[in-house]
Amino acid sequence: MDTKINGADALASVRPEPIGSAQDRLVEGHGSTSSPQTGVANELLGSVRKYGRLWRRFLVVSAMRQAEYRFNLWLNLVQAGAELGLTLVLYLAYYSFSDEVAGWTRTQALVLLGVFWIFDGVWSALFTPNLRRLSGTIQDGALDFVLMRPASTQFLVSCGSVNVRELIKVAIGAVLVGYAGNAAGVSWRLETLAGAVAFGLCGLALMYALRFANVTVTFWALRVGELYSLPYTLYDGARFPVTYFKPPMREVLTYVVPAAFATTFPAQALLGTADYRMLPIGMALAGGALFGANRFWRYALRHYSSASS
DSSP states (O other), X not given: OOTTOOHHHHHHTSOSGGGGOHHHHHHHXXXXXXXXXXXXXXXXXXXXXXXXXXXXXXXXXXXXXXXXOHHHHHHXXXXXXXXXXXXXXXXXXXXXXXXXXXTEEHHHHHHHHHHHHHHHHHHHHHTHHHHHHXXXXXXXXXXXXXXXXXXXXXXXXXXXXXXXXXXXXXXXXXXXHXXXXXXXXXXXXXXXXXXXXXXXXXXXXHHHHHHHHHHHGGGTOSOOHHHHHHHHHHHGGGGXXXXXXXXXXXXXXXXXXXHIIIIIHHHHHHHTOOOTTHHHHHHHHHHHHHHHHHHHHHHHHHTOOOTTO
């Protein structure tokens, strides 16, 4: 296999034919003789299947490419271990003079740290390589070829590559959550886990919408690196409970940069102390943010002139 495969090659490796396969056309056409509700449901199901198959192809291509550089896997493991070790030292310093900080015990704070690692691993695996590449895709004209693909352009530029190595962080975070959770007396019930996942998904959607909108500014401004990095710099505060911070920074980390939905609220759900009144708020914010980011992207595409022309 060519060791120089990149994200654009991964897109090119996906043939258009399966997207418009006969099965999908049958699913989409079935609604013509059924009720409108059935037609909408079938169309949605067809879209889920189509993009699910497409994403699996991206995942396989990315995994094959990264498997050729096995040394990088061990390097990522060492780097992740060192980063976690430094963060643990910082936590031990916080709790060296007190058993509780801002209402969080040491083991409870370690549960949150584990949640942070899981969230950061998922984010870095799914979106970081794509959003970092997007500005270059727009500036060098590669977006022209993406626009020719028979699929959602936003999906292609957001999910065209998967950094499988970053899943090491997810594994480390899960181990830390399990260890610290048992020490903190977490009850591993289904509803507890579901609440944590629901809060985390809200945080993931909010973070994606914010950073995708930031990168979309590239259509008008060539250098948006600082703008793109700003939310991630603030997101580093998600390593700690938002109650560690005083207003108005606490509100910023809750409603602007979704650190609270990414780590604090999921950890509280596991610990049984979550305020579930925040969940519908998070879902509403996530839905509105995703819709706004999509509208902004469509607006940018309407005003896009080929960089290669």
